[in-house]
Amino acid sequence: MNFNSKPVKGFLLDITGVLYNSDPNTIGCAIPGSVEAVNRLYAESMVRFVTNENTRNSMHLADKLTKLGFVLKEEHIFTPIPEAIRYLRAHQLRPHILVHKNIAKEFVDLDINHPNCVLIGDAEEGFTYEAMNAAFRVLHKMNDPLIITLGCGKFYQRIDGPCMDVGGFAQALRYACDAKIVGIGKPDQQFFKAAIDDMGLTPDEVVMIGDDIVSDVGGAQKAGIRSVQVRTGKWRQSWLSHSIKPDLLADDLRSAVDMLLQKTVE
Amino acid sequence: MNFNSKPVKGFLLDITGVLYNSDPNTIGCAIPGSVEAVNRLYAESMVRFVTNENTRNSMHLADKLTKLGFVLKEEHIFTPIPEAIRYLRAHQLRPHILVHKNIAKEFVDLDINHPNCVLIGDAEEGFTYEAMNAAFRVLHKMNDPLIITLGCGKFYQRIDGPCMDVGGFAQALRYACDAKIVGIGKPDQQFFKAAIDDMGLTPDEVVMIGDDIVSDVGGAQKAGIRSVQVRTGKWRQSWLSHSIKPDLLADDLRSAVDMLLQKTVE
Numbered sequence: 001m002n003f004n005s006k007p008v009k010g011f012l013l014d015i016t017g018v019l020y021n022s023d024p025n026t027i028g029c030a031i032p033g034s035v036e037a038v039n040r041l042y043a044e045s046m047v048r049f050v051t052n053e054n055t056r057n058s059m060h061l062a063d064k065l066t067k068l069g070f071v072l073k074e075e076h077i078f079t080p081i082p083e084a085i086r087y088l089r090a091h092q093l094r095p096h097i098l099v100h101k102n103i104a105k106e107f108v109d110l111d112i113n114h115p116n117c118v119l120i121g122d123a124e125e126g127f128t129y130e131a132m133n134a135a136f137r138v139l140h141k142m143n144d145p146l147i148i149t150l151g152c153g154k155f156y157q158r159i160d161g162p163c164m165d166v167g168g169f170a171q172a173l174r175y176a177c178d179a180k181i182v183g184i185g186k187p188d189q190q191f192f193k194a195a196i197d198d199m200g201l202t203p204d205e206v207v208m209i210g211d212d213i214v215s216d217v218g219g220a221q222k223a224g225i226r227s228v229q230v231r232t233g234k235w236r237q238s239w240l241s242h243s244i245k246p247d248l249l250a251d252d253l254r255s256a257v258d259m260l261l262q263k264t265v266e
Numbered sequence: 267m268n269f270n271s272k273p274v275k276g277f278l279l280d281i282t283g284v285l286y287n288s289d290p291n292t293i294g295c296a297i298p299g300s301v302e303a304v305n306r307l308y309a310e311s312m313v314r315f316v317t318n319e320n321t322r323n324s325m326h327l328a329d330k331l332t333k334l335g336f337v338l339k340e341e342h343i344f345t346p347i348p349e350a351i352r353y354l355r356a357h358q359l360r361p362h363i364l365v366h367k368n369i370a371k372e373f374v375d376l377d378i379n380h381p382n383c384v385l386i387g388d389a390e391e392g393f394t395y396e397a398m399n400a401a402f403r404v405l406h407k408m409n410d411p412l413i414i415t416l417g418c419g420k421f422y423q424r425i426d427g428p429c430m431d432v433g434g435f436a437q438a439l440r441y442a443c444d445a446k447i448v449g450i451g452k453p454d455q456q457f458f459k460a461a462i463d464d465m466g467l468t469p470d471e472v473v474m475i476g477d478d479i480v481s482d483v484g485g486a487q488k489a490g491i492r493s494v495q496v497r498t499g500k501w502r503q504s505w506l507s508h509s510i511k512p513d514l515l516a517d518d519l520r521s522a523v524d525m526l527l528q529k530t531v532e
Contacts, residue, residue, distance in 0.1 A: 129393040129430070136430045140421065143504075154442045155406065164395070164402045168442040172434035176420045238409075 002247060003207075003226065008260050010046040010199040012192065012225070013038070014210035015061065015077075016053055016156055017233015018253050020068050023159040030068045031232050033254030038070055044261055048195040049077045050208070052151030052185040052215060054121040054166075055100040057081055078195045080150040080185030081106050084119065087184055088148065095119035095148065096138040098131055116142065118173065121150035122166040132169065136176050145179035152183040153215060157234040186212075187219020196225075207247075209256050211235050218244040228256045268513060269473075269492065274526050276312040276465040278458065278491070279304070280476035281327065281343075282319055282422055283499015284519050286334050289425040296334045297498050299520025304336055310527055314461040315343045316474070318417030318451040318481060320387040320432075321366040323347055344461045346416040346451030347372050350385065353450055354414065361385035361414065362404040364397055382408065384439065387416035388432040398435065402442050411445035418449040419481060423500040452478075453485020462491075473513075475522050477501050484510040494522045 013019065019038065022028040041047040049072065053061060058081075062074035081103060088095055094111045097104065099121035107119070118135045139145035153165030174181050185191050196206055203224035210216020211233030220227040221244070229235070229246035230253055250256035279285065285304065288294040307313040315338065319327060324347075328340035347369060354361055360377045363370065365387035373385070384401045405411035419431030440447050451457050462472055469490035476482020477499030486493040487510070495501070495512035496519055516522035 123395075125395045127395040127398065129389075129391050132393065132434075133430050136421065136434075137427055140428050154444075155402065161403055162406050164399050164438070164442045168398075168402075168438035171441040172430070172438040174434075175437040176430045176434040178420075 003260060006204055008045070008205070008207045008226070010048070010196070010201045010206040011041050011257070011260075012048055012050050012195055012206055012208040012220070013041075013253070014186075014208075014212065014216050014233075015049055015051040015065070017211035017235075018209060018230055019049075019065065019070065021157065021159050021233065027064050027067055028159065030070070031252060033252060035069045035071075037254045037257040038072060040257055040261065042071070046199045046201070047072075047076065048198060050186060050192060050195050051077065051079055052153055052165075054080055054150040054185075055102050055124060057103055057106055060102070076198075078191065078198075080121075080191065083191060083194065084148060084150055084184045085110065087182070088117075088119065093117045093146070093148065096135055098123055098126065098135045099150065100124060101126060117146040117148055118179075119148045119150075120166060120170050120173065122153075123169070124163075127169055132172065135173055139173060139177045139179050142177075145177045147173055147179050147181045149181055149183050151185040151215065152181070152187075153212065155234065157211070162234065186210075186215040187222065189219070189223040192220060192223045192225055207260060209250075209253060213239045213242050213244050213246070217246045221247075228260070230256060269526060272470055274311070274473045274492070275471040276314070276462070276467045276473075277307050277523070277526075278314055278316050278461055278472055278474040278486070279307075279519070280452075280474075280478065280482050280499075281315055281317040281331070283477035283501075284475060284496055285315075285331065285336065287423065287425050287499065293330050293333055294425065296336070297518060299518060301335045301337075303520045303523040304338060306523055306527065308337070312465045312467070313338075313342065314464060316452060316458060316461050317343065317345055318419055318431075320346055320416040320451075321368055321390060323369055323372055326368070342464075344457065344464075346387075346457065349457060349460065350414060350416055350450045351376065353448070354383075354385065359383045359412070359414065362401055364389055364392065364401045365416065366390055367392060383412040383414055384445075385414045385416075386432060386436050386439065388419075389435070390429075393435055398438065401439055405439060405443045405445050408443075411443045413439055413445050413447045415447055415449050417451040417481065418447070418453075419478065421500065423477070428500065452476075452481040453488065455485070455489040458486060458489045458491055473526060475516075475519060479505045479508050479510050479512070483512045487513075494526070496522060 058077040096115035149170040152167040208220035324343040362381035415436040418433040474486035
């Protein structure tokens with residue numbers, strides 16, 4: 001798959017490490033050129049934001065990005081939170097909840113009595129031994145223990161260094177009680193599809209731009225979406241020899257957008 | 267393999283869940299009949315204790331067991347701690363250390379500058395996000411990240427309920443940075459061998475009695491040791507259909523010892 005065969009009509013963008021770098025103490029900082037790149041996409045194409053970020057809801061993310069200088073619409077941001085709520089309801093799941101304190105209120109309407117699964121998100125400092133063990137004890141009682149995880153990320157890049165993401169903690173619980181994991185968010189195909197449907201496009205008409213070789217690049221490709229790996233955020237030089245090969249490698253979002261809008265004009 | 271073909275000349279006993287049940291607030295309580303069973307083994311056979319317990323060293327374990335009424339020798343208790351120190355030294359490893367605060371002092375003589383691996387034990391409340399992330403950052407920098415773990419246990423049984431063991435937390439780090447794990451302690455064959463050598467016996471002359479189907483029963487069998495699963499500690503009824511089959515299933519240590527000493531007398 002390449003960029004000459006079919007024009008790109010819409011863009012899916014990861015947020016953290018692509019639009020901005022996060023910081024534990026401030027609102028973070030925009031990656032140079034990314035504000036302008038998003039403006040160009042809104043003016044010349046279509047764009048949606050697909051993030052596994054789950055320490056904040058879409059409203060808070062939109063607010064933060066606006067403060068960083070971005071001009072975008074909250075309803076164009078897709079996080080795993082609403083998708084998880086849909087999944088839990090559709091499968092009659094009553095979760096024991098281990099998520100970030102910032103998003104706990106998103107789940108208050110769910111039935112959580114006699115839990116029959118664990119919902120785990122990027123709890124950050126909420127990943128205490130006590131909290132992990134409480135989730136473990138819920139799973140340990142079940143005949144078919146089930147973990148619903150908000151993304152399966154290995155790590156994300158913060159300004160102060162790389163940070164463990166939810167994926168490892170979900171694996172810890174899985175190992176301890178031989179549980180099954182269902183991942184909501186990237187790289188699940190359904191998650192990309194929701195954002196593509198929202199633009200009224202098909203997978204082969206869009207491109208995914210991200211900093212994660214597995215969740216962004218590999219996930220999009222499995223869903224039939226062309227993908228761009230940017231050299232910002234969590235990008236690692238060693239990924240040049242990764243089994244997953246992006247359709248395009250770009251220095252940053254600006255560079256990727258410049259190249260791809262050029263192509264679609266050609 | 268069974269118990270008629272070759273007499274049992276020596277016994278390997280797991281400690282937690284076999285000799286006693288642990289309790290977070292007290293020294294725990296001896297499992298009925300186990301004090302007498304250990305006395306019988308010292309009087310009529312040979313016995314060593316092989317435990318993955320690493321929240322205390324052998325001296326503290328011996329002290330605790332003595333308080334619970336057991337009569338045994340500290341030097342007969344094999345924990346993964348000295349084995350880990352040998353392994354780290356033999357492989358010129360300089361660990362970043364994430365272990366229980368009770369055993370941190372065991373490792374003070376190791377070179378820990380510019381760490382080239384992570385040593386992880388059952389840190390219990392020490393498994394904070396901050397501590398996990400610090401270990402992750404050390405591994406993340408390495409070309410071939412290496413985790414040395416004091417046992418790979420899934421969970422252990424405490425009086426107040428089951429508790430996550432170190433295995434899950436090691437898996438969390440492994441997943442986050444695609445690290446290799448080396449497990450010290452059960453079910454590693456070398457660990458059983460050290461205790462068997464200490465009795466001057468061979469694997470086919472001893473029997474392992476434990477409550478963990480994987481670490482105790484499966485591990486011993488792989489080392490050519492007959493094994494007994496007791497229905498105490500973390501025993502689960504669902505293990506009756508486990509792919510690992512013990513050579514003998516016994517209600518508890520007393521029952522196992524009564525049956526096996528009987529056999530060896532026959």
